[in-house]
Amino acid sequence: GIQVEQSPPDLILQEGANSTLRCNFSDSVNNLQWFHQNPWGQLINLFYIPSGTKQNGRLSATTVATERYSLLYISSSQTTDSGVYFCSVPRGAGSYQLTFGKGTKLSVIP
Amino acid sequence: ETGVTQSPTHLIKTRGQQVTLRCSSQSGHNTVSWYQQALGQGPQFIFQYYREEENGRGNFPPRFSGLQFPNYSSELNVNALELDDSALYLCASSLNSNEQFFGPGTRLTVL
Numbered sequence: 001g002i003q004v005e006q007s008p009p010d011l012i013l014q015e016g017a018n019s020t021l022r023c024n025f026s027d028s029v030n031n032l033q034w035f036h037q038n039p040w041g042q043l044i045n046l047f048y049i050p051s052g053t054k055q056n057g058r059l060s061a062t063t064v065a066t067e068r069y070s071l072l073y074i075s076s077s078q079t080t081d082s083g084v085y086f087c088s089v090p091r092g093a094g095s096y097q098l099t100f101g102k103g104t105k106l107s108v109i110p
Numbered sequence: 111e112t113g114v115t116q117s118p119t120h121l122i123k124t125r126g127q128q129v130t131l132r133c134s135s136q137s138g139h140n141t142v143s144w145y146q147q148a149l150g151q152g153p154q155f156i157f158q159y160y161r162e163e164e165n166g167r168g169n170f171p172p173r174f175s176g177l178q179f180p181n182y183s184s185e186l187n188v189n190a191l192e193l194d195d196s197a198l199y200l201c202a203s204s205l206n207s208n209e210q211f212f213g214p215g216t217r218l219t220v221l
Contacts, residue, residue, distance in 0.1 A: 004152075033209065041198050043153075043212035086152055097143065097166050098202075098210060100152030 001091050002027045006101035013077050013108050021072040021104045023087030030090065032063050033098070034072050037084040046072070046085075077108045112137050114203050114213035122219045123191050131186040131216045133201030140205060141165070142184040144176060147198040147215075159184055160206075196220045 003026040013019055023032070034046040047054050047061040049070065054061055058077075063070040074081055084105050088098040115134045123129050135142050141160045145153035155168035159178035173189040182203070188195055196219050202210040 031208070035212070041147075041200075041215045041217070043200065043202075045209070045211060048209040088152075091155065095166065096141070096204070096208070097155045097158055097168065098145075098153070099155070102152050 002029070002089060002099055004087060004089055004099055004101035006085075006087055006104050008104060009102065010105045011107070013106065015077060015079060015108055015110050017077050017108075018073070018075045019077060019106070021074070021085055021087075021106075023070045023072070023101055025068050025070075025087075025089050027092075028065065028068070032070050033088045034061055034070070035086045035088065036081075037086060037103070039083060043086070074106075077106075079108045079110055082106055082108045114201060114211055116199075116201050116213040116216050118216060119214070120217045120219075122221065124221050125191055125193060127191050127220075128187065128189045129191060129218060131188075131199050131201075131218070133184045133186070133203075133213055135182045135184070135201075135203030136211055138205060139203035139211075140182050141203060142178055142182065143202045143204070143210060144184070144186045145200040145202065146170075147200060149197075153200055156186070191220045193220050 005024045031050040035043040051065045060073045084103040088100045091097045143158040144156040147153040157167040158165045162178045178184045198215045201213045204210045
């Protein structure tokens with residue numbers, strides 16, 4: 001099945017700093033989702049981005065499907081950005097079942 | 111618009127027991143997927159239901175089973191619980207299996 005690798009595994013930022021999280025995947029995909037998991041375990045949808053670039057406030061994402069990677073940018077980080085960020089893609093061609101990476105754990109310190 | 115809800119929030123069971131977890135899908139969604147998330151790992155796909163039929167299954171044994179009801183809500187049943195079944199169980203709903211939206215999860219502890 002498809003493999004998803006996220007980097008870095010852990011990231012510590014000072015409040016106000018910017019960061020880039022990366023997601024590499026091993027096969028072509030027709031959709032990709034980024035999630036933020038808060039300390040209570042809830043997965044919050046950030047972006048549904050099979051290709052191109054999207055922005056939502058301080059967050060933006062870019063997926064380059066032909067090169068099999070996606071980037072999540074967080075600008076002017078806040079303590080509430082802390083948590084684990086997951087990238088997910090379909091398990092295989094024609095599949096609607098998500099495969100997740102192991103996540104990037106982000107800690108934003110004041 | 112009501113989001114995805116799950117019940118119960120937390121559950122403690124002992125080995126060998128059976129458990130049923132419940133999920134109500136987001137309004138307008140017809141597909142429900144279940145995932146298991148062990149501590150420190152990403153969610154793992156268990157199975158998906160589309161219009162009351164199983165629409166794909168991950169690498170989980172048959173003691174993990176499910177149902178989807180006409181109102182698109184769903185249940186996850188686990189028989190003969192094992193210690194390794196301790197995890198966060200997440201339900202996600204979507205319209206025709208596109209962008210998935212997750213519920214808050216049920217944290218299951220097996221003693």
